[in-house]
Amino acid sequence: MNIDSRIKFRHLVCFLEVARQGSLARAADALAVSQPAISKTLKELEDLLEASLFERGKSGASLTEAGVAFLRYAGPCVQALRDGVNSLRGGEYASSTVRLGVLSTVESLLMPETVRRLHERHPALVVSVVTGPSAHLLSQLRVGELDLVVGRMTESPQIQGLTFEHLYSESMTLVARAGHPLLGRPLPPSALDDWPLVLPLAGTTIRKSADSLLVQSGLGQPRRKLETLSTVLSRRYVLTSDALWIAPLDSVRLDLRSGEMFELPLDVQEPGGSVGVCSNSTLPLSLGAHWCLEVLREVGEAYREGIYP
Template sequence: MNIDTRIKFRHLVCFLEVARQGSLARACDKLEISQPALSKTLKELESLLDARLFERSKKGSTLTEAGVAFLRYAGPSVQSLREGVNSLRSGVHEPIVVRLGVLSTVESLLVPEVVCRLHDRHPALAVSVVTGPSAYLLSQLRVGELDLVVGRMTDSPSIHGLTFEHLYSESMTLVVRKDHPVLSDPPGHKNLEDYPVVLPLAGTTIRKFADSLFVQYGITPSRQRLETLSIALSRRYLQCSQAIWVAPFDAVRQDLKLGELVELGMREAGGSVGLCTNPVLPVTPAAQWCVEALREVGQEYREGKYP
């Protein structure tokens, strides 16, 4: 079957933005076009493909099965075309770039070490890092805006259709600042509900592990809480409050070593940290370099050689 030459670049761009935003109104804002123009473009594309791509309701626009199938190929094709145009425009070739989605579980230790090794081996390489919740990063990977996503994400429904490779297991732990009053309470965790708690955002993969830690030790968390994926914010808030932080162990490993934070002796068994790729996305040389570095550091982690 030949590709219908009436399918234009604008059709694909509009389709991808609506899929990304889940709303025609938000897609219009991003694309800076009117809603009638966007609706007309989508109808043209659906007519050319002879398939309904979105289910529209008051809550927004969700992909149909046909839309999900088309998304797997539309995103990478648009991204490849953009890269090709950028590499030739004005006769100036773009620098080699790898676009990496990073979850909070790995931004403190794994990723900095990987970037150091990549730059040692490839001086002209630019590493573009995007952070955020797993659902957002995986959606960007699906449409070709990212080359790889790294972190805990196996429980995310957004991982369906993507490829996950395990690197190592990492636990969650309860930590407080070094002079926290709970440290002078011999019975341990019975009074933890009296203090504010720092948790990952609700609905994220890492939050499920945090919640399981409370269940495991029979703790009722305080209603006073800070919910965030920001490691920097969590660390700073802990130092200026009496909060208890349910943290990825790697995020606080150095703080524990320096004595700035103290573990309360409670850990969750551990979740899978790994890398996620899009099987229909062409693997660029830069992305392959990044995969190799991630595997290398992951193996050293498992063998106790890093950090």
């Protein structure tokens, strides 16, 4: 089916602003046009698409199922055109920026490889990374302060209403430094009474997985523990002490390969959580965000096929 040439840029801008504002009146104010003009433009678009895009009521305008489907494509289309125009106005080498929220589960391997590939292909791209708990990062994504959030976050309540795309699955494991007294013998139920334990920060999505693994393994809650989302702090503490660490596999994969850390045997294996990328479908993605999403999918496929890391 060919695109109807009667669909104009103004139709898409009008549609996106009504979707963003949830009201024809507020959209009219934002676009500095009259409300009848907004209604007329929407009616033209709906007639051309042969679909109703909004449910209108006293409380405002909400997207229909067809409207939600159209939003997935209209937003990126408009943003890509704006980015293209801006890049020409700014010169051939004008930079683009992508704002990422990155959870600790993907700091060690996924994101460095993603950024490396991005900068190889787009030398002027600025990658701005914010780290923290999933709840905080998803709230920033919801209000448009971030373009994408990457990590293990499907159990976070704040993900409701956002779009999550699975990249690969990752399990958690219990590790200790090389030469730890527990290596080479069965793990006693009292292990956590004798040694400190490093855990993800309380209240985070990944902490729930860590606590579940402790319960299923028959290990009690430790008396001494370090709660943090910092992989740098966790790694250094474990390598220089007798502390144990319930860690996402990616955070310790290189240390396990080098022999600096070893996995401790557990009676159960954590089933693994979904590592993916979250976006806000109500807001258009920048050109830099589109590039990043493309590379994340590529590296995610390499994970699934065992090619990387």
